[in-house]
Amino acid sequence: MHRFKRTLAAFAMVASVVGGTAGWASAGAQSAVTGPPPGAAAWRSEGLIDPATATPSQVAAFFAGLDERRRDDLVRRHPLTVGNLDGAPVALRYAANRAALAADGRFARLLAPGRQILAFDPRGRGQVAEVYGDLTRARHVSVVVPGSDIDASTYDRAKDPYGTPAGMAKSLRGATRPGSTAVVAWVGYTTPVGVGVDAASGALAEAGAERLSRFVAGLDAVGVDDPAVFCHSYGSVVCGLAAPRLDAADIVALASPGMRVDDAADLRTGARVWAAKDPTDWIDNVPNVQVLGVGHGADPASASFGARRIPTAGAHGHTGYFAPGTDSLRAFAAIAEGRT
Structure with a gap:
């Protein structure tokens, strides 16, 4: 009987959502952030590995083939992409996200000493x-x-x-x-x-x-x-x-x-x-x-x-x-x- 009542409650919930209250319930509906990291278009325009199609292991191999100077250059010019690129070196992502957060300005608390930000997407x-x-x-x-x-x-x-x-x-x-x-x-x-x-x-x-x-x-x-x-x-x-x-x-x-x-x-x-x-x-x-x-x-x-x-x-x-x-x-x- 308890399970039956819960099932009836579920049907009531569905009726309220798809019926007269649907407009209210969906008014604050969220649009999911999907796809490659922010800044991916500018990144791709330089002929770099495509964040939309590359696997994390391919991303890791890409960075393994770069010298330190080239890595640091990519962090400086593409912080949002590097900071959110799964497979990129951890330390590099920390550095990229510090730069992205400093440029964004809304989340200064995340720049406190000792904080390790592995991803930051402002979208x-x-x-x-x-x-x-x-x-x-x-x-x-x-x-x-x-x-x-x-x-x-x-x-x-x-x-x-x-x-x-x-x-x-x-x-x-x-x-x-x-x-x-x-x-x-x-x-x-x-x-x-x-x-x-x-x-x-x-x-x-x-x-x-x-x-x-x-x-x-x-x-x-x-x-x-x-x-x-x-x-x-x-x-x-x-x-x-x-x-x-x-x-x-x-x-x-x-x-x-x-x-x-x-x-x-x-x-x-x-x-x-x-x-x-x-x-x-x-x-x-x-x-x-x-x-x-x-x-x-x-x-x-x-x-x-x-x-x-x-x-x-x-x-x-x-x-x-x-x-x-x-x-x-x-x-x-x-x-x-x-x-x-």
């Missing part, structure tokens, strides 16, 4: 990826993929820190043994804003899945081992769609509305699949069905899904999973360090 609401730790030397690497309402302005906000990818990344790294891990807070896709059509559909997640899989392939191209990928809320929809082509050691779905598959086997991944959902999380009230393209399917934290369950004692609400002292954070740290 749309802004996208960013920041590294905590030594990405090229750490034995283990994790990537945090956020859900709704996250962009370059909000990904490291002080309010509700464990609900932001920067806060999650810092907390995760702090829970691991010193020097053992590096964590990337990745805001590399256009996230939904609020609760509406974008959050209930898979369109933004599909665009994000392509960007996530390419980003992780870029890590592999510069010698970083397969990461553990922590996917929060709508970010787990992104990870679910990316899973078949995502070179990850672990995929962790937390606070998930669904991954757009019926069970873990349907993800078609060789990664270990984990799930965490606390009873106090409001996401538990979201119907786990797909109707007319709305909704994200089965609950990854259900026993029938087949993921490895993560304990959540001490966590509270939708954004409490990375809070210090929680069972979930302790489990995340073990996964991040490969202690599974």
